[in-house]
Amino acid sequence: MGATMTLTAERTAAETFLAEATELLGAKGITQDPDLMEPWLTDWRGRYTGRALALASPGSTEEVAGLMKLCARHGVPIVPQGGNSGMVGGATPDESGRGILLSLRRMDRVRDLDTGAGQVVCEAGVILQSLHELADENGLRFPLTLGGKGSATVGGLISTNAGGTQVLRHGTMRAQVLGIEAVLADGSVYDGLTALKKDNRGFDLKQLLIGSEGTLGIVTAATLRLLPAPTARVTVWAGLSGIVEARTLLRAMERAMGDTLEGFEVVPAHCLDSVVAHLPDARPPLSQRHEWNALIEFVASGMDEGRLRERAERALAEAMEDGLFDDAAIAANETQAEDLWTLRESISAAERARGPAMQHDISVPVEKMPEFILAAIPAIEGEFPGTRGIAFGHLGDGNVHFHILAPAGAVPGEWEEDEGRRVSGRVYDLVTDWGGSISAEHGIGQVKIGELARLGDPVALAMMRSVKRALDPDGLLNPGKLVPGA
Amino acid sequence: MGATMTLTAERTAAETFLAEATELLGAKGITQDPDLMEPWLTDWRGRYTGRALALASPGSTEEVAGLMKLCARHGVPIVPQGGNSGMVGGATPDESGRGILLSLRRMDRVRDLDTGAGQVVCEAGVILQSLHELADENGLRFPLTLGGKGSATVGGLISTNAGGTQVLRHGTMRAQVLGIEAVLADGSVYDGLTALKKDNRGFDLKQLLIGSEGTLGIVTAATLRLLPAPTARVTVWAGLSGIVEARTLLRAMERAMGDTLEGFEVVPAHCLDSVVAHLPDARPPLSQRHEWNALIEFVASGMDEGRLRERAERALAEAMEDGLFDDAAIAANETQAEDLWTLRESISAAERARGPAMQHDISVPVEKMPEFILAAIPAIEGEFPGTRGIAFGHLGDGNVHFHILAPAGAVPGEWEEDEGRRVSGRVYDLVTDWGGSISAEHGIGQVKIGELARLGDPVALAMMRSVKRALDPDGLLNPGKLVPGA
Numbered sequence: 004m005g006a007t008m009t010l011t012a013e014r015t016a017a018e019t020f021l022a023e024a025t026e027l028l029g030a031k032g033i034t035q036d037p038d039l040m041e042p043w044l045t046d047w048r049g050r051y052t053g054r055a056l057a058l059a060s061p062g063s064t065e066e067v068a069g070l071m072k073l074c075a076r077h078g079v080p081i082v083p084q085g086g087n088s089g090m091v092g093g094a095t096p097d098e099s100g101r102g103i104l105l106s107l108r109r110m111d112r113v114r115d116l117d118t119g120a121g122q123v124v125c126e127a128g129v130i131l132q133s134l135h136e137l138a139d140e141n142g143l144r145f146p147l148t149l150g151g152k153g154s155a156t157v158g159g160l161i162s163t164n165a166g167g168t169q170v171l172r173h174g175t176m177r178a179q180v181l182g183i184e185a186v187l188a189d190g191s192v193y194d195g196l197t198a199l200k201k202d203n204r205g206f207d208l209k210q211l212l213i214g215s216e217g218t219l220g221i222v223t224a225a226t227l228r229l230l231p232a233p234t235a236r237v238t239v240w241a242g243l244s245g246i247v248e249a250r251t252l253l254r255a256m257e258r259a260m261g262d263t264l265e266g267f268e269v270v271p272a273h274c275l276d277s278v279v280a281h282l283p284d285a286r287p288p289l290s291q292r293h294e295w296n297a298l299i300e301f302v303a304s305g306m307d308e309g310r311l312r313e314r315a316e317r318a319l320a321e322a323m324e325d326g327l328f329d330d331a332a333i334a335a336n337e338t339q340a341e342d343l344w345t346l347r348e349s350i351s352a353a354e355r356a357r358g359p360a361m362q363h364d365i366s367v368p369v370e371k372m373p374e375f376i377l378a379a380i381p382a383i384e385g386e387f388p389g390t391r392g393i394a395f396g397h398l399g400d401g402n403v404h405f406h407i408l409a410p411a412g413a414v415p416g417e418w419e420e421d422e423g424r425r426v427s428g429r430v431y432d433l434v435t436d437w438g439g440s441i442s443a444e445h446g447i448g449q450v451k452i453g454e455l456a457r458l459g460d461p462v463a464l465a466m467m468r469s470v471k472r473a474l475d476p477d478g479l480l481n482p483g484k485l486v487p488g489a
Numbered sequence: 490m491g492a493t494m495t496l497t498a499e500r501t502a503a504e505t506f507l508a509e510a511t512e513l514l515g516a517k518g519i520t521q522d523p524d525l526m527e528p529w530l531t532d533w534r535g536r537y538t539g540r541a542l543a544l545a546s547p548g549s550t551e552e553v554a555g556l557m558k559l560c561a562r563h564g565v566p567i568v569p570q571g572g573n574s575g576m577v578g579g580a581t582p583d584e585s586g587r588g589i590l591l592s593l594r595r596m597d598r599v600r601d602l603d604t605g606a607g608q609v610v611c612e613a614g615v616i617l618q619s620l621h622e623l624a625d626e627n628g629l630r631f632p633l634t635l636g637g638k639g640s641a642t643v644g645g646l647i648s649t650n651a652g653g654t655q656v657l658r659h660g661t662m663r664a665q666v667l668g669i670e671a672v673l674a675d676g677s678v679y680d681g682l683t684a685l686k687k688d689n690r691g692f693d694l695k696q697l698l699i700g701s702e703g704t705l706g707i708v709t710a711a712t713l714r715l716l717p718a719p720t721a722r723v724t725v726w727a728g729l730s731g732i733v734e735a736r737t738l739l740r741a742m743e744r745a746m747g748d749t750l751e752g753f754e755v756v757p758a759h760c761l762d763s764v765v766a767h768l769p770d771a772r773p774p775l776s777q778r779h780e781w782n783a784l785i786e787f788v789a790s791g792m793d794e795g796r797l798r799e800r801a802e803r804a805l806a807e808a809m810e811d812g813l814f815d816d817a818a819i820a821a822n823e824t825q826a827e828d829l830w831t832l833r834e835s836i837s838a839a840e841r842a843r844g845p846a847m848q849h850d851i852s853v854p855v856e857k858m859p860e861f862i863l864a865a866i867p868a869i870e871g872e873f874p875g876t877r878g879i880a881f882g883h884l885g886d887g888n889v890h891f892h893i894l895a896p897a898g899a900v901p902g903e904w905e906e907d908e909g910r911r912v913s914g915r916v917y918d919l920v921t922d923w924g925g926s927i928s929a930e931h932g933i934g935q936v937k938i939g940e941l942a943r944l945g946d947p948v949a950l951a952m953m954r955s956v957k958r959a960l961d962p963d964g965l966l967n968p969g970k971l972v973p974g975a
Binding site for chain 2: 084092117119120122164166170175177185186191192194195198199200201202203204205206207208210211213214215225230254257258259260261262265266293303304305306310366367368370381397401402437439441442443444446447456459460461462464465466467469470472473474485
């Protein structure tokens with residue numbers, strides 16, 4: 004009887020909240036239609052499915068603020084969502100159905116573009132691809148890109164501090180955000196959109212909000228930097244005998260090529276074999292098989308391509324003389340350059356096609372990565388007989404995709420839940436022993452919150468909990484994500 | 490009688506605390522000697538003098554942590570201090586004498602230097618000049634410098650997010666810190682020294698601590714980035730007709746010279762006249778007098794000087810053809826380059842010699858700075874007849890030194906306290922109206938805390954107070970600084 008009464012009271016509270024929210028947002032701005040909500044209640048990788056009271060799609064910062072005030076008054080949790088292309092379930096609500104799923108996709112206006120200053124003010128829902136196109140049309144460039152660019156939104160990229168393949172030179176999303184606007188837990192609006200290169204008026208609230216996965220505030224707009232469009236690009240594929248040699252080559256290229264070095268990706272023979280077997284048109288770029296390969300890219304603006312190529316050729320010739328690599332091919336044109344990048348970008352799919360594997364998005368200090376790979380792969384393979392370890396990706400960022408392939412005969416869907424889990428635990432133990440991060444790029448979300456609780460520095464976790472409680476005392480902003488024990 | 494009893498009780502509490510602190514730190518680590526304490530109780534500009542229970546000089550992070558725990562247990566405030574060369578009284582205790590002055594100067598070890606990775610782990614007390622020398626000896630460079638480099642410490646530079654003349658290209662201190670170690674209000678040690686280029690395990694605690702003026706934690710060590718030493722430098726002095734033209738030239742140089750553009754400082758005719766009058770050996774670099782001047786510096790590493798010079802000359806020739814400036818001189822050698830920088834660096838002293846002035850360290854969006862200068866100077870001169878406004882400095886950062894010179898006949902030491910104060914208030918009003926910062930570089934400390942309370946965004950100030958209370962609930966870390974109403 005008591006339970007029923009409570010349930011009725013809850014329903015009434017929810018109904019009151021929904022009526023007020025509908026009045027605020029209009030019929031266009033909120034829905035409970037299961038068909039409309041369904042695509043957004045499961046994460047991109049299909050690992051989590053949640054429930055929500057409703058899907059709210061406000062059209063303006065004022066509406067987000069108004070909704071947040073309603074949520075605060077009624078104690079309704081709110082889960083912000085961008086393109087729903089995240090990898091860690093960070094934008095998927097829990098199964099309680101108590102909260103609101105907040106889509107920022109309707110807020111997709113470009114509020115201001117200043118080509119002279121190289122700045123654009125975007126709302127949270129602007130899609131990365133659209134931003135690239137806008138920059139391109141104006142002779143400019145937004146220097147961050149990643150696989151999900153067709154759906155990833157500015158708000159999501161900021162909330163997760165997205166990375167990609169240009170971090171070596173241009174940094175993660177943290178480096179692209181010049182200003183930010185966010186709705187806080189009490190519905191107040193933090194307006195930090197004005198881009199000031201220098202400002203020492205207090206704590207860095209902008210960086211505090213970036214990468215906080217919607218747990219401290221809802222990013223509604225941002226001022227982003229745009230760079231001059233590149234005028235020259237030189238792409239190189241080099242064959243090497245080892246991963247230690249790859250680091251030496253990386254340092255030599257940094258010294259010789261300075262800021263023109265934009266990408267330095269490593270690809271072991273195993274991955275190249277997989278890609279060549281998987282893609283019908285793919286051919287190995289070099290005549291011989293090499294234990295390791297490096298995909299290197301130099302980019303410059305304000306310099307013609309002949310000059311950059313000449314400089315790169317000189318630097319490579321010197322490195323070859325010093326024995327830093329065995330063979331290399333320089334892309335003769337854009338098509339060849341794209342073909343080299345296709346090899347790199349097809350690795351995940353090609354490896355997946357070979358069977359079940361546990362994938363880890365990890366980092367250690369750049370300088371230590373070769374030794375980490377050389378130590379961690381045999382350690383895991385020794386502990387879990389029949390598994391095979393491979394590592395590929397952003398050596399220049401100290402961030403590789405560290406995959407452990409299941410033993411032959413492992414049952415897909417079963418192995419991952421059983422031995423696979425233990426494998427991942429050991430990988431994260433090793434990464435932590437080496438001073439690294441269990442999440443270099445993808446974030447914590449729901450997927451890794453347990454591992455963060457287990458392996459994170461207790462002092463850092465205590466600081467995070469204190470800050471979380473300070474800025475969201477009722478725990479309404481994206482509960483259950485990122486901050487263990489919040 | 491009651492008052493005396495309280496006083497005695499307090500003395501006893503202080504004595505107990507001091508006995509425990511002495512046991513912890515040893516005689517070398519703490520003193521109450523007024524002669525030893527005196528130089529550190531007044532700020533560098535001589536505007537504030539405080540009192541302290543004692544001067545503690547711990548020799549290690551463990552000792553700082555132990556002292557902080559004692560402070561927490563006894564409720565004793567603590568004021569961290571580096572080189573005591575700050576501009577805003579941020580490292581000077583208040584007059585209550587209740588707190589400890591904490592010198593980090595004994596902690597001056599370089600814990601680790603990795604020339605391959607371009608990283609150095611310094612304790613808080615390492616002096617900037619020593620860091621420059623260390624980098625230099627190793628063919629590297631620490632890309633931040635400023636006037637007080639002979640006394641400024643790494644800890645102070647981090648706590649104040651220092652700037653300088655290379656921010657245009659290399660960013661403020663925020664961009665140089667790869668990792669941080671800090672003692673928190675409860676005496677726990679946040680160890681974030683490991684430099685990871687990518688790490689998405691939660692809030693950006695490092696950036697939260699940087700620039701927090703010791704109000705959230707005590708920085709005890711940091712991992713800093715080092716860059717390859719420059720191999721080429723080209724310094725140019727250009728004469729222009731106006732400040733709007735200076736911005737156009739800045740943009741043209743950015744486009745043509747990319748990342749080699751390291752400095753772009755503007756100097757109005759008034760300042761150059763003052764310097765030439767003030768310095769016995771100074772000569773104007775150009776034959777004609779120009780309303781504005783730009784000091785431009787290009788720096789490259791991994792490129793020979795001839796090539797950089799050739800590129801700069803081509804860019805300047807094009808800009809001249811486009812009418813972007815009237816005349817220019819390129820320094821023929823290092824001595825001439827140094828002479829040009831001496832002109833720039835002597836402006837403050839030369840202007841001071843002309844009489845009383847109110848100095849403001851302000852920023853607005855880079856793109857708006859020319860219009861701000863053109864609007865703000867006549868506004869102030871109109872409101873305060875007889876005053877004269879000048880602006881010089883880091884145009885490329887949107888940060889100028891905005892000086893208002895007193896009317897002829899103003900009494901030094903009196904005018905500043907009277908009309909000068911009202912002048913500053915109006916300058917800060919205008920800066921705020923333009924979306925700018927009342928403190929671009931120097932911080933808030935004690936000097937500007939009232940103005941920040943008056944003009945700061947209430948939402949941002951509320952966030953700051955929440956974070957401050959969360960991480961320092963008893964208000965022991967540098968009380969009375971940076972956070973209004975904390």
